[in-house]
Amino acid sequence: MISEWESPISRAQKAILSLSDVLGRPLPESVAYSENHALRLLHDAELCDEISARLRLPSSGAGDDTVCRWLYDTFHSMDPALQLAVLRFVPTIAGVYLPRAAARRPLPGYEAVLLALYAHETTARGDQPVTVTVPDLCRPSVYHEGAGAATGGELAVGVISPTLEPHGAVRATKRARIVGVALEMYCSKVCLMPARSKVDFCEFCLAWAGPTSARDEAAKEGGRIPLPWELIQPSLRILGHCLMGTSDAGEVQDKAAAAVRGLLARATLDVDTRAILATRSLLRAWEMAACSTKRWPDLDFLLEDPPSEGDATRELLPSPSLA
């Protein structure tokens, strides 16, 4: 265990050193002798790929899994940069863990990491749910003046994430929630994550959705899992970022679009209305954005005569029935 009073630098150094023990080889110099180990680690594609590959081994996730152990200890270092490096692997852990756990295999290694994340978030949130108050335009807001008399009624409150109850073990019925909270944490830091990690997530999402048409041979390999709202919701928020967030282009967007299409087809199979609304609108919004500008962000609108967006996209609207 890494004790509390150590300086952040030495904590990071220790974590990095122990990683080289885990992997059984010295780390690349760029990481080992860097000023900012954690950040280097987060963006070292080769090293991260190796850790991901280790996490995906058929044998991993057991109680004595050294990579899981390292992730667990590193997260407990309470160093935000190191925790970020751990969160980078949330897609891989969730993606490998969920189908295996559904096959009822004991996987204490993965579960230890997931529970560490869950416990951290539970403490951070206290007893509070994450909610959204849907404003009423009759009342003035910072962005507009109120129109007419305020209705005076209570504002509607939507729940993004309900209150977290402490859990000491992953029970089957709480599995989706615990993984969902890990995804929520990933989502809150998603703009700092390297593209590779997001691509991993998109690929796992597609596998979770499972084959969604008789012609869909590629997805038949397995990996389909039950998708309750507590998994779909944070997944869609992450995918939304991958599609229309700030900096991703190319592979991330393509994979994310494929994942959202997969989830939409799955939601249709499940006739899950909330998921249909969310996935379908996300996909349509992205398609409209992709039509009206080439890649986002794009400053062309300020450099040339901008196309009037409404006209450009109206004809390209996806058909209203099944996407």
Added chain:
Amino acid sequence: MARSRQSMGVGFFDDEDGDVSFGDGTSSVGEMFGNGGCGKTVASGSSDGDGRMVDDGNIQEAESSLREGLSLNYEEARALLGRLEYQRGNVEAALRVFDGIDLQAAVQRLQSTFSEKQQSRRSRSRSDSQHLVSQHAASLVLEAIYLKSLSLQKLGKVTEAAQECKSVLDAVEKIFQHGIPDVLVDNKLQETVSRAVELLPELWKQAGHYQEAMSSYRRALLSQWNLNNECCARIQKRFAVFLLYGGVEAGPPSLAAQIDGCFVPKNNLEEAILLLLILLRKWYLGKMEWDPSVMEHFTFALSICGQTSILARHFEEVLPGIYSRTERWNNLALCYSGCGQNKTALNLLRKSLNRHESPDDLLALLLAAKICSKDSLLAAEGVEYARRAVATSQDADGYLKGVGLHYLGLCLGKQAKHSSSDQERSRLQAEALKSLDEANGLENRDPELLFVMALEYADIRNMNAALRCAKDYIDATGGSVLKGWRLIALILSAQQRYSEAEVVTDAALDETAKWEQGPLLRIKAKLKVAQSLPMEAVETYRFLLALVQAQRKTFGSFRNSFQFEDDKVSEFEAWLGLADLYSSLSYWKDAEICLEKARALQPYSAAALHAEGSVLEARGRALEALGAYANGVSAEAEHVGCKVSAGALLRKAAGSEWESLAVARSFLCDALRLHPASGAAWFNLGLLHKQDGRPADAADCFQAASALDDSHPLEPFNNLLPSS
């Protein structure tokens, strides 16, 4: 000219067709300065060939000639020159010219003219003209810095570009400390300001400085920039998108922007929803063009936080002509079904599935069938929708055909439960199973299908097949769904394999979190009773009651939004179960206490009255017991237990002064109509026939009763279906 430019709104200034054209290299006239002091100016542009060769030497030369010819100051001359270069596409050259502009000096000069102006408002004619001069000067310099920012951006120096752009806005704020004057302001100046305001957050985003992007969006929307509607709407939309998908948590807007009593969004999603609402309203009011993506972002935002009822309201408000009738109905149905208002959703689907509208919309058909499958009164209607869905999907996608068959089976099964004749019931049940089987062949391991099949098999008392499906369901869900565990335990209990059922229940208790354990504990208590272990059963009930009471105390209003309410055991049920147990042990006092507690929770409940009647009956107070049963039937006309008990009691009373075999028989037959699998009803009807001298009928009834008794689950399987 100026007016046309403004009315374009989104149009571009300084393009080749613009009124101030320097772009084509020939000399052109620009009304640069509206006052007499400068008059019309002729900018003698160099010919195309020279233009490309502009270098530092030429710049200075051109600059000095401009300054002399037009009495411009140093900054203004550079601004003009730089713009010339920029328009020709010589970005680097333009940048070199712009680099020489000292913005701070220009700002100070302009600031002083403007503040002088504020004081000398009275000498109107003179000040107005002077005002215009300095406005033009300001416009020129600010535009130069704006173009500098664009040049930097084109050269890939985005961070520097953002800083320059920001300095434009800072300068505007310094020069116009009292806001940009609405009436007097030069269109050109306003346009530069608007563009800089709009550009800045995009530059910060491109540079990867997301926090700066966030604050510059807010600055754009919260400060007074005199933006026109279109520009403001564009910024609001981009900001909403950034908030929704950017993944950068911003924290609430600063306190400075908050006014008493106004709504301040406290997180990104809230702020995004607010902005999207404002955009939608602008459109309703005709202040901006319809942008379909706004509605999509809004849909995403509201469905993510589960507020689809509000979303429905906005779909209703969308002006005609945007969505087709059926599209609107279908969207509304999705929204209403998403927030549990299935009746409303079904009514809308009925409209859109009308044969004059779009009767073959697959998703609408499936959703309608799904909604109908939850309500036995709608099951027949659901069968129709499901059949149409199957037929429609025949040539489309095999997987959706499987879904259609799934709901067809479910609706048929539900219909079978309420069919009036035995023959029809078995026909429907067979058909239901056939559809489900076919669906199972098509769908790839859909757990819900397995669950429905297990229930259907259990209904026709094929417990082995039901058990197999239930086990498959547990495997497919990894044991993550509580109702799967309950189903297995109940099937085992129907097979009278109580100890195995208890093992399963214990395993399930290990796999579930504390708050969900209620239904399992209730089953466990009943299993103990069935195994004649009353004291252990009492212990389990105590545990259950403690859990339920703790649950009630800690229930926050938000806890349950992900779970369905029917996973919860009511305290009422627990007291009732315990009362039953005590009365079976003849602990009358304890039973009374438990009943008292139950009655306090639900005063007019048939189940409580039934339990009360049983206690009274067991204590030999038959008339009072009959009264309780009768009250139970009055409270709930379809309560099978009360009818069976009342019938049995009346039969037993044969020979007394209130003997009435006919009434007894009508109670029992009524009970069997409602619940044909009630063994107790068949048994009592048998006794009644025997008493009445119809041994053959009696034998039939006893046979039915004995067949049913062998496969009687501890709780009805129907409890596992979500209530509609």
